[in-house]
Amino acid sequence: MKVLCRNLEQDRERAMISSWPFVICLVLLVSMPVVFVLAHRILMPTTLPGIPDMDEADDVALFRRATLASAGGGGSAGLRRRPPSAPKIAFLFLTNSDLTFAPLWERFFRGHERLFNVYVHADPAARLLLSPTPSFLGRFIPAKATKRASPTLISAARRLLAAALVDDPANAFFALLSQHCVPLHSFRFTYRALLADPGAPPTPTGFRRHRRSYIEILSGEPGLRDRYVARGDDVMIHEVPFEQFRVGSQFFVLARRHAVLVVRDRRLWKKFKMPCLKSMADSCYPEEHYFPTLLEMQDPQGCTRYTLTRVNWTDSVGGHPHTYRPPEISASLINRLRRSNSTYSYLFARKFSPDCLDPLLKLADSVIFQD
Template sequence: MKALWRNMEQDRERAVISWSPFMISLVLLMSIPMVFVLIPRIPPPKTLPGIPNIDETDDLALFRRATLASDEGGEGDGLRRRPASVPKIAFLFLTNSDLTFAPLWERFFHGHERLFNVYVHADPASRLLLPPTQSFRGRFIPAKSTQRASPTLISAARRLLAAALIDDPANAFFAVLSQHCIPIHSFRFTYRALLADPGARPSLTSGRRRRRSYIEILSGEPGLQDRYVARGEDVMMPEVPFDKFRVGSQFFVLARRHAVMVVRDRRLWKKFKMPCLKSMVDSCYPEEHYFPTLLEMRDPEGCTRYTLTRVNWTDSVGGHPHTYRPPEISGNMIKNLRTSNSTYSYLFARKFSPDCLDPLIKLADSVIFRD
């Protein structure tokens, strides 16, 4: 009887073993429809792309170097005294395409090589087909990917500021520009306008004139509330209360101490680097908020509160300003672009299509650089 029972047990085990592959295959086959049923129920990401961790790590190391290499601390207390040197302007170009207007900028720079430096952040995915001209050759900094509606444009501008701080302690002003920007005055006029700011006040500690930054800082603008909650309700609190949240052009000219302030900042950056909600993509313009908000909170009296780059928003499309075309280019247009409601003339203008280069070159000596 025991032998019979033992044989039955062995037969059952062999049956289970022989049927196991079949059962496994059957179970897997029956699971496939369940996968398609469950997949739609897995929620997609609710936010737009953020900044990769590796990019953030690289940037922090760069910003530490810039802070240590700088001649001024974030609040004007020097890490070491600036050596006697002629102040320079650092021209910082953010681009994702060819620097089409480089020939016009070369005419602008010509003869003033001791008074400026050029730095370019070119998106690694961009295809730059035109060979760099003299002033742009070898001036490209290590760059990371950028895209609209993300804090990557803030990071790119901060990298440019850090690179310029490290490169030359004589850099006194830092002008952020795009490949679509052009100068609308001569270099001599531009340089004198920046350094002769009558509103600059002497420092209480050193007695030296504290140069101001030319950055647009606006409050009470339509849609500002939606921009504030673009990352979610109360996400910006407590570091950035709504009554301190500002908007302004992403193109500006910073004084050196403010450039240092930007690369030193960690407190506000941890809020502005957060990605926006996908549902708020039409209100997500971090690069238009971070810089004016930071300076409004840290040194409002040290800013003119207006930009020196003229932009025409009268017929904007998809968040882009009016793009000037060759038929619009004329001497009167240049003079109109200079006109400002502030105490200063505009010094730069955007946005110009690449085929505007030739008509602009024709006006260079007779109008643009003739002040």
């Protein structure tokens, strides 16, 4: 009897052991969908793309050169060397497509070659089919990839500022523009408006004025709190208190000392270079936050707090402003775009579709450059 019971128990154990592979397979089969769902949630990044480490390392080296060049009061081994000259405007074009309006800018620049420099940051992925016009030829700086809703647009603007600082010590103003921007006045008018700033405060010596920067700095805007926490609830603390967080237009004209301040900054950049949460993508516009916040915290009295680039947000789509089309181009439109509530009229405007070039060229000599 004992032998019989032992045999039965052994048979049961063998049966259980032989069934284990089947049980394991069944468990795995049932659990695979659950594992797939959980892995997707756990392993997929919760943030938008950030700044690649290699890009950051390259930028730090460039920014150090720009800071040293400015501290020394002269140029360094950069794009070009020049002796001191009259103050110049550095036109910084940030683009991810062809510079369609280059022919219009050529007319704007004509005859003033000693008073300006051009620098272009073109996204390496952009297919530029048009040949550069004379003022843009050879003026493309080493560029990195850019993407909306990421700090890469801040990096690109800082790269342009640094390249212009290294290149020419005569660059006094730095105008950030896009491929969709056009001038609203002649170069002569633009130059005089920037250089003869009646609101610029005197220096301690009283003999010459500090040049101000033309950058929009806004507080109390709708959705400002969501923009502030786009990287996480407490990410910006303590370097950037919410009370000092600002928003403004992506496009500005900076005085030289503020351009140096931007490329020298490490403290605020440490926060603003952090990627936004995917869940906050609709509130992630770092390029509209970093520059106004930095200048508000460092030198609020040295800024006009308004931009010189006109834009129409009345019928924006997907975060993009109104795009002007050929039927809208007229002398009355140019005059309307110039009007401003600030000290000066607007000097530039966006956003224009590429096919606006011909109608704008027809108005260039008779309207746009007739101040």
